[in-house]
Amino acid sequence: MGESKCYTLLRDPSTYTPDTIDLNKDTKAAAYWFPCFRDLVAKFATQAAESQCQIDDTATERAENFRKAYLAKLDEYQRNTEINAANNVVLGIRELLELNETQLRLFGFDDPWKQQKLLENTAAVANLKKRLEELDAIDDNAARWTELVRGVLAGNMFDWGAQAVASILNEDTNFGLHAALERIQKRPWLIDNLDAWLHRLRGNAHKCALIFVDNSGVDVVLGMLPFVRALLQRGTKVLLCANTEPSLNDVTSGELSELLDKCCIHCSVLAKAKQEQNLLVYANGQSGPCLDMRTLPSELCDAIQKHETDLLVIEGMGRTLHTNLYAKFKCETLKLAVIKNKWLAEHLGGDTFAVICKYEDAS
Structure with missing residues (x-):
């Protein structure tokens, strides 16, 4: 039942495959x-x-x-x-x-990154208020949204499963969001539909955004939550989806619920939205860092339909690049990722830390 309901987001369910590359043929x-x-x-x-x-x-x-x-x-x-x-x-x-x-x-290892995630989440929450103040100080709407998107992308650098980033994090314990903002590709990006997204934001607010988040710490707290906050301020309901099971340093739905409570202390917008149930957390049904839209839980599928979801945001290499880069959806879609693998970047025509900002309308 859950599968058929969630297929309503796919433009053509019969051709959907959650694998960008086939190692058996390539x-x-x-x-x-x-x-x-x-x-x-x-x-x-x-x-x-x-x-x-x-x-x-x-x-x-x-x-x-x-x-x-x-x-x-x-x-x-x-x-x-x-x-x-x-x-x-x-x-x-x-x-x-x-x-x-x-x-x-x-072999008995349920969550090897649990302690690392806790440390990074605690550090990120302590910096949330300052990050929100930085964003609120940007008067121009387009400039502020540009920085919000750049923040999501820079946050996506904090992936312990990517060797290129793990090396940076091991060598520089002070590497944070602002350092990541300097490290990611400068515009024009490898796939750069930011201007189309900014143009869309001049129109009416979306009814409901379905957002699939990625890593713990800087990524979800300082990258994605400010983006979520900005959507809420436009009047958009947000369904925030995280992994059902632990995978690398990806945040789980259970961790995200607890994390959101802590972030609400520092942000009245998030707190109000959560209280009024305009900001809801769901498990995405995944046990790995990728995203198969055929295996979303029925509870999430029901919410997608109930709230008339008209915006899908997919973040990260696993969910965006490895599985859904070419997938077509009926609703507007924003796919965001930093490519932290040199081979994959070159395969797509770029270099390490190239940026994917792919916006597709609902037509």
Whole structure:
């Protein structure tokens, strides 16, 4: 029931596929991504072990078993690419990322990034009021919305699953939103529909925005929530959707609900909207960092219909680039991401930290 209801957002459900790249058919992509995930799993295993080694002396052994099991499954995927391609079986980045979470849980690691997320959320909340004051000081509406979008994009830099960013965060513990604003691509962006979005904002407010958020900390608190606040100020209801299950440092719906309560202390707009149920948090049904629109929970699908959703905002590499970059929807759609992978950036015609700001109308 949930699937059919949520299909109403898709322009053509029969052609929807939540995978931008098919590793079974794209040999160049496969030649890059299989070795890439072999490198990544070692880092994920280290994170998993460190997250529990203080409380469980089996953590290191279990993390090593996780690594071996993941690699064995990855080898199986790679051996079978030709057979699966012949049978039209698609293998996207989504499945390899979800495999990481499945295997972590199998070996007793439910949320290796939990402590890191808590630290980053606490630090970000402390800076929320200052960020909102910076934005409110911008008198020109177009300039303010430009900075709001840039804030979402800069916030999306804070992704521990991206090696290019993890290196920066490890080397510079003071790396924050303003440093990220300087690091992302300057306009014109790789995909740059910002002017079309700004033009749309001159018109009537949207009834309801469905927003899929990404990472904890700076990303959701200092990047996305100011954007949400601005939509609320226009009179738009917001359905804020976060992961059902933990995945890397992505915020979960449970964490987001608690986080929102803390942010409301620093922002009366968010507090009023939450109290009046114009700002609602939902789980997105996902266990990995990507977004399959076919698997949204029925509760969310009901809300999408009930509130007459007419704006869809998808943020992040996993949800936007790996799964929905080319997906077409019936409602207006804004897809926002910073490409934190050099191969993927070059594949799309850009470079590391290139920006995707893709606005599509409802026609």
